[in-house]
Amino acid sequence: MPLETTLKLRKENNLNYQGLLSLIEASENTLSILIAVCDDRNLRDKIIEDCEKELLPNIASYHARLDQNEPSLRAAIYKIVPSEEFKKNEKYTLLNITGAEDLFFIRNNGEKSQQEKFFGYLQWTREGLREFPYPIVLWVTNQILVNLSRKAPDFWSWRKGVFHFIPEASLTPVLPPDNRIISDDYLKEDDSHSLSLEDLEELISNTENKRGKNDPNLVTLYNRLGDVYFNRIKSGVAVSFPDEKENALHCYYQALDISREVVDRYGEGNSLQNLGIIYNYLAKYQEAIKYNQQSLAIFKEIGDGHGEACSYKNLGNAYYFLGQYEQAREYYQQSLAITREIGDRKVEATSYNNLGSVY
Known part of the structure; x- marks a missing residue:
């Protein structure tokens, strides 16, 4: 069904929202890496909020942010998993991970940039994620998406789907700072972002x-x-x-x-x-x-x-x-x-x- 909430999405966004929901609900007790692409924080937060409401009461949703200094996806998930609330939960679980939008690609004093660290962690994190039998939605910006398949190809190969959300006229967009935006390559259609047959x-x-x-x-x-x-x-x-x-x-x-x-x-x-x-x-x-x-x-x-x-x-x-x-x-x-x-x-x-x- 189309999204019936306080936010009315344009057709492209609604199709991707429905696809995201479908994969979440079809991934019960299974590690499923889903990549959601959105430059507008207001829209992203609203989609997460509406998604969590729509999945209740059957699916419990949890949210964690990447640490800017040590932007490890696995470490972010570990912030949730040991919690008493999580341990008591007997429902099917969804994990939303944000924070990638705040990672800089500029190096500081010759050290690796925050984004380089992030991609490095992702490239070697696949086996470590096997212990989490849940759908994991990683929220990224278009700029990060452009580099994801190139700099973390092993992680990229595990994705179950990529879902793009473009700014809505009904919301005031909150976009990433200019120094994190590079090219318009992401505007080109790429069939690799689709689910395979x-x-x-x-x-x-x-x-x-x-x-x-x-x-x-x-x-x-x-x-x-x-x-x-x-x-x-x-x-x-x-x-x-x-x-x-x-x-x-x-x-x-x-x-x-x-x-x-x-x-x-x-x-x-x-x-x-x-x-x-x-x-x-x-x-x-x-x-x-x-x-x-x-x-x-x-x-x-x-x-x-x-x-x-x-x-x-x-x-x-x-x-x-x-x-x-x-x-x-x-x-x-x-x-x-x-x-x-x-x-x-x-x-x-x-x-x-x-x-x-x-x-």
Whole structure:
């Protein structure tokens, strides 16, 4: 289900929030390293607060900060684990670790910087974390993320997922000091940040075994697995196009069935939209139109402007490929009007480009 709290998240953030929740709930009694990326401390703290509330009463959440002088993840966890409160807890446990945002990358008198120490500890901490059978959410900034895979590759290889959260207009952002921000490399899309096909299949299997085949988290997990198969097809790395096409469709239909069973309207709209997109790619334009019209109706109903704009855009694409340019132009214009209203620059730019193709 989408986040229903005092903070209304934009679609990208809400998708990542749902993915984070799904992996936390699917990682019971298992070491699961989850990396959450957020430059805005206000947004980060609000997400942690809402996440902890949503997981109650089944999951107990604990929070620790890295020490700036000795920024060891394992040491930060040890601040929590020996506590009497932790020992008495009989619930499934989640650990949130913050403090990385305060680590400097500038060296002092030739000594290693705080970030260099942090990456050094991470690189050699993997085996030491085995004694903690819990999901661990490590909160980092984009600047730290850029260097994480390069400077702590062993730790990076253990990640179960990376979740990006971008500043929200409804909050006053509190960003890291300028001397900790370097490049814009993190803005480039990187598929390595996604869960692997094998990880997703394992999480789905674990969730189905522990919580049943209609667990709400499966809506997000099946949609993500469908995305993995679809991306393999589009990028040309699919081992078998017919098999992976059927796998992608199966995953989207599974997500759709479960979303309807648990009455998750947002998940239903997202699943329908995914089906519309893949059918458009497969040149089955009438199917694409059918599913995008259904997703449009749901996003209108629940007031999701981003989803509505994307559905209009996808309908425009289907009619464009059918050669019905007037109808396509009408949908592109509706998409553009909504993206302007909600400030969605990415879809707005796509809508402008699409409109240019039908004039």
